[in-house]
Amino acid sequence: MLAMNDVQAGYGNVLALQGVSLTIQPGEIVALIGANGAGKSSTLMAISGIVPCRSGQILLKGKSINGLAPDRIVAMGVSQVPEGRRIFADLSVQENLDMGAFLRKDRAGIRQDLDYVFALFPILAKRRHQYGGTLSGGEQQMLSMSRALMARPQLLLLDEPSMGLAPLMIRQIFRIIKEINREHKTTIFLVEQNAHQALRIADRGYVIENGRIILTDRAEKLLANPDVQKAYLGI
Amino acid sequence: MDYFIELFCSGLTRGAIYALIALGYTMVYGIIGLINFAHGEIYMIGAFTSFIVATVLSIYGFPLAAIVVVTGISAAIWSSAYGYTVEKIAYKPLRNAPRLTPLISAIGMSILLQNYVLLAQTSDFLPFPELIPEFAFMEPVAHIIGSSDLVILVTTAISMLLLTLFIKFTRLGKAMRATAQDKTMALLVGINVDRVISATFIVGSLLAAIGGLLIASHIGQINFAIGFIAGIKAFTAAVLGGIGSIPGAVLGSLILGLTESFATGYVSSDYEDVFAFSLLVLILILKPAGLLGRAGTGKV
Numbered sequence: 001m002l003a004m005n006d007v008q009a010g011y012g013n014v015l016a017l018q019g020v021s022l023t024i025q026p027g028e029i030v031a032l033i034g035a036n037g038a039g040k041s042s043t044l045m046a047i048s049g050i051v052p053c054r055s056g057q058i059l060l061k062g063k064s065i066n067g068l069a070p071d072r073i074v075a076m077g078v079s080q081v082p083e084g085r086r087i088f089a090d091l092s093v094q095e096n097l098d099m100g101a102f103l104r105k106d107r108a109g110i111r112q113d114l115d116y117v118f119a120l121f122p123i124l125a126k127r128r129h130q131y132g133g134t135l136s137g138g139e140q141q142m143l144s145m146s147r148a149l150m151a152r153p154q155l156l157l158l159d160e161p162s163m164g165l166a167p168l169m170i171r172q173i174f175r176i177i178k179e180i181n182r183e184h185k186t187t188i189f190l191v192e193q194n195a196h197q198a199l200r201i202a203d204r205g206y207v208i209e210n211g212r213i214i215l216t217d218r219a220e221k222l223l224a225n226p227d228v229q230k231a232y233l234g235i
Numbered sequence: 236m237d238y239f240i241e242l243f244c245s246g247l248t249r250g251a252i253y254a255l256i257a258l259g260y261t262m263v264y265g266i267i268g269l270i271n272f273a274h275g276e277i278y279m280i281g282a283f284t285s286f287i288v289a290t291v292l293s294i295y296g297f298p299l300a301a302i303v304v305v306t307g308i309s310a311a312i313w314s315s316a317y318g319y320t321v322e323k324i325a326y327k328p329l330r331n332a333p334r335l336t337p338l339i340s341a342i343g344m345s346i347l348l349q350n351y352v353l354l355a356q357t358s359d360f361l362p363f364p365e366l367i368p369e370f371a372f373m374e375p376v377a378h379i380i381g382s383s384d385l386v387i388l389v390t391t392a393i394s395m396l397l398l399t400l401f402i403k404f405t406r407l408g409k410a411m412r413a414t415a416q417d418k419t420m421a422l423l424v425g426i427n428v429d430r431v432i433s434a435t436f437i438v439g440s441l442l443a444a445i446g447g448l449l450i451a452s453h454i455g456q457i458n459f460a461i462g463f464i465a466g467i468k469a470f471t472a473a474v475l476g477g478i479g480s481i482p483g484a485v486l487g488s489l490i491l492g493l494t495e496s497f498a499t500g501y502v503s504s505d506y507e508d509v510f511a512f513s514l515l516v517l518i519l520i521l522k523p524a525g526l527l528g529r530a531g532t533g534k535v
Contacts, residue, residue, distance in 0.1 A: 048422075048423055049422075050419060050422060050423070069427070070422035070423065070425070071422065071425040071426060071427045074423070074424065074425030075425060079423075079424075080423050082419075082420065082423060086417055086419070086420040086423075088412070088413045088416050088417060088420065089416060090412060090416055091409065091412060091413060091416070095409055095412075098406075098409060099409065099410070099413050099421075099424045099426070100424055102406070102410065102424050102425045102426055103425040147424065151424070151425065
């Protein structure tokens with residue numbers, strides 16, 4: 001689905017990614033874990049075409065997407081739920097979802113996906129005409145995920161979906177991520193500081209440090225790895 | 236009492252024209268955080284285009300209604316083309332530059348366009364053909380409100396209504412609001428932000444062109460410098476209402492128009508600007524973000 005080959009990317013003089021290589025197979029859940037500032041968000045932003053790629057290659061379904069405009073990348077089936085959710089605060093919940101389906105023209109399909117996200121998160125149906133900014137943190141996370149799903153992505157990029165949420169809400173969000181993956185065969189690339197939760201639902205994981213991938217393995221092996229435990233799992 | 240109502244009506248008319256221009260300032264500011272100082276010139280170009288088209292059509296003896304429609308459409312298209320081009324050559328290359336840079340570029344664009352019209356046309360005041368006739372049904376109230384005031388108010392009201400519907404309900408309108416709130420997120424949902432920004436300049440220019448046509452036929456003369464004064468006033472109105480806010484721009488414009496009109500009527504026309512700008516200073520002291528603006532939008 002996705003391959004990054006020795007990608008260097010960043011703004012100005014700062015290279016947030018100093019040679020990141022990874023691959024994601026169709027239908028997988030892959031977690032990217034690492035400390036603050038290690039380059040997790042930049043990896044996702046480079047895939048979405050927001051952070052410019054300086055060298056190396058990003059391949060989506062075998063085609064290079066280097067230098068492609070962000071809207072073209074969305075059109076190729078990549079949606080992102082960014083860090084901090086970035087809800088359009090002055091747009092209603094419904095309008096936020098409309099924006100998620102911005103590039104789609106198939107009305108019937110859009111309606112179907114709207115029903116799907118409302119079934120996934122019934123609270124959003126209740127809040128439909130409220131402004132996005134009036135929602136609670138958990139509801140905003142649901143809205144942000146739903147907005148991304150409205151594009152009917154093949155690859156869903158999730159940046160810190162658990163950040164700032166109550167434990168119960170975190171569990172619900174991770175359960176739904178798993179469900180989206182299973183029911184729609186949506187490939188998921190998950191960035192998390194909450195490494196424990198992320199690795200529990202992921203198939204494989206990558207560990208990033210100072211803009212470089214330092215370790216990759218099956219998720220259960222990473223969970224059992226003493227170095228990972230010490231550095232990221234707090235065990 | 237009649238005098239009061241007369242001043243009130245002429246204040247509303249003035250405010251309506253300011254509003255048509257102020258919307259361009261406030262929409263562009265809302266979306267890219269730039270005070271487009273060349274916007275007044277777009278309005279002036281709208282007035283000049285109207286002048287040329289209307290004069291030519293009058294010479295050929297077209298009926299008045301046809302002249303008004305064709306003039307309006309030509310001015311709107313021509314001004315939009317200028318607005319679009321100004322953004323493309325003067326602001327787009329500076330999208331990631333420090334905020335002061337595009338501001339200077341805007342001032343440069345303003346000076347360039349003024350002098351271009353000065354050289355290409357004339358420095359004299361040109362008589363603008365009378366496009367709005369005195370309506371018979373307005374006769375009983377003609378001492379209070381003129382026909383052209385009525386046309387200006389109605390046209391402005393319709394433009395505002397259409398703009399509101401456009402922003403609220405269309406795909407592009409929603410994309411504009413989304414882009415104004417969070418440009419990166421707009422990119423992430425697949426909005427072509429460059430195109431949305433262009434569209435914003437086009438809509439703003441179109442409204443300014445309508446303003447240019449209306450005011451030119453109301454006052455009856457134009458020259459190359461009218462954009463500067465009108466631009467400063469409309470900018471003041473936009474700041475008064477809270478720059479970035481669309482209802483704020485309309486409210487600020489009406490308040491400014493009324494203030495000027497009453498100052499002219501009850502004090503002296505020499506003092507209209509004093510009152511207008513004193514009001515601005517007062518509001519900025521009491522409510523720095525403007526009447527309907529949000530605090531903390533950063534500095535210009």
